Amino acid sequence: MELRAGQVAVVTGAASGIGLALARRFAAEGLAVVLADVEDGALEKAAAGLRAGGAAVHARVVDVGVREQVVALADDVYDRFGAVHVLCNNAGVGSGAEGHLWEHDPNDWKWAFEVNVWGVFHGIQAFVPRMLAGGDEGHVVNTSSGDGGIAPLPTASVYAVTKAAVVTMTESLYAHLRAEHARVGASVLFPGPHMLRTGLWESHRNRPDRYAKSRPRRTPYRSLGQWETAMREAGHEVDFTPVEEVAGHVVDGIRADRFWMLPESENSDRQIRARSRSMLERANPSYLESFILD
Numbered sequence: 001m002e003l004r005a006g007q008v009a010v011v012t013g014a015a016s017g018i019g020l021a022l023a024r025r026f027a028a029e030g031l032a033v034v035l036a037d038v039e040d041g042a043l044e045k046a047a048a049g050l051r052a053g054g055a056a057v058h059a060r061v062v063d064v065g066v067r068e069q070v071v072a073l074a075d076d077v078y079d080r081f082g083a084v085h086v087l088c089n090n091a092g093v094g095s096g097a098e099g100h101l102w103e104h105d106p107n108d109w110k111w112a113f114e115v116n117v118w119g120v121f122h123g124i125q126a127f128v129p130r131m132l133a134g135g136d137e138g139h140v141v142n143t144s145s146g147d148g149g150i151a152p153l154p155t156a157s158v159y160a161v162t163k164a165a166v167v168t169m170t171e172s173l174y175a176h177l178r179a180e181h182a183r184v185g186a187s188v189l190f191p192g193p194h195m196l197r198t199g200l201w202e203s204h205r206n207r208p209d210r211y212a213k214s215r216p217r218r219t220p221y222r223s224l225g226q227w228e229t230a231m232r233e234a235g236h237e238v239d240f241t242p243v244e245e246v247a248g249h250v251v252d253g254i255r256a257d258r259f260w261m262l263p264e265s266e267n268s269d270r271q272i273r274a275r276s277r278s279m280l281e282r283a284n285p286s287y288l289e290s291f292i293l294d
């Protein structure tokens with residue numbers, strides 16, 4: 001679809017990281033941007049920065065895991081702007097789960113699923129019927145991850161399961177939109193190809209009390225900086241992809257109606273091949289045997 005001034009983009013998880021980069025890029029393309037996020041201080045700061053740059057901005061505190069709040073967001077946006085052209089269901093969290101699956105705190109699963117899976121579903125339900133009824137061209141971008149979206153990541157298994165769900169949900173959305181000959185497209189985003197310097201490693205800052213850990217963590221949370229130092233000390237190279245590059249990939253992908261927003265990467269391709277081969281050959285997933293938990 002065309003992206004042009006006067007259109008409206010809604011981005012969840014827009015106060016930080018990839019979401020903020022998406023909002024900035026849409027604003028630079030002339031779109032009005034709606035920033036939705038659960039973290040009010042960061043949200044206000046993000047909105048103020050965009051307004052200072054001349055963008056048309058509306059910010060609203062929303063917990064995407066709570067259906068009523070996402071529906072209220074959609075009501076608010078349609079009252080103000082009358083249309084939505086781009087919807088980025090981007091908000092997401094790392095679960096903070098430790099150890100083996102059978103040792104996990106169920107609240108880690110509930111919280112991660114509420115934000116990463118239900119949050120995307122709530123966005124689809126609240127916005128897509130109105131986008132279709134509006135009759136304009138539109139696009140929905142759901143943020144997955146190579147971790148789970150491409151292949152399981154046993155060291156972050158809960159997160160990976162939620163991100164696998166986002167891929168399958170978006171494939172279903174695509175099929176349903178095509179079956180209706182809709183003017184609304186759908187894409188699944190795999191940010192990368194490298195690591196990103198975002199707040200994802202500090203996801204616990206937004207963890208709600210209703211999903212508090214039922215027992216303390218055995219090990220403290222590790223920051224991105226600590227992880228990076230440890231990797232470098234162990235002799236590994238660590239590359240980062242700028243969030244602006246991810247936003248550029250999304251804008252190009254919307255313009256090209258590209259379902260798989262999957263950057264070129266030998267590493268991703270290797271994982272896809274290994275997993276596909278294992279399934280096609282009915283062979284056990286030996287590519288998962290080298291993972292060691294912390």
Ligand SMILES: NC(=O)c1ccc[n+]([C@@H]2O[C@H](COP(=O)([O-])OP(=O)(O)OC[C@H]3O[C@@H](n4cnc5c(N)ncnc54)[C@H](O)[C@@H]3O)[C@@H](O)[C@H]2O)c1
Binds near residue numbers: 016017063065091
């Ligand atoms: N950082 C990476 O390396 C990476 C890689 C692949 C995928 N992703 C995905 O990209 C997306 C954006 O993450 P990021 O890396 O920019 O991290 P981030 O923490 O910088 O941004 C996530 C934003 O989501 C918001 N958020 C958290 N819970 C929310 C809720 N319940 N309702 C509304 N907003 C909520 C946070 O406040 C934050 O502003 C996530 O879906 C994440 O899983 C990130």
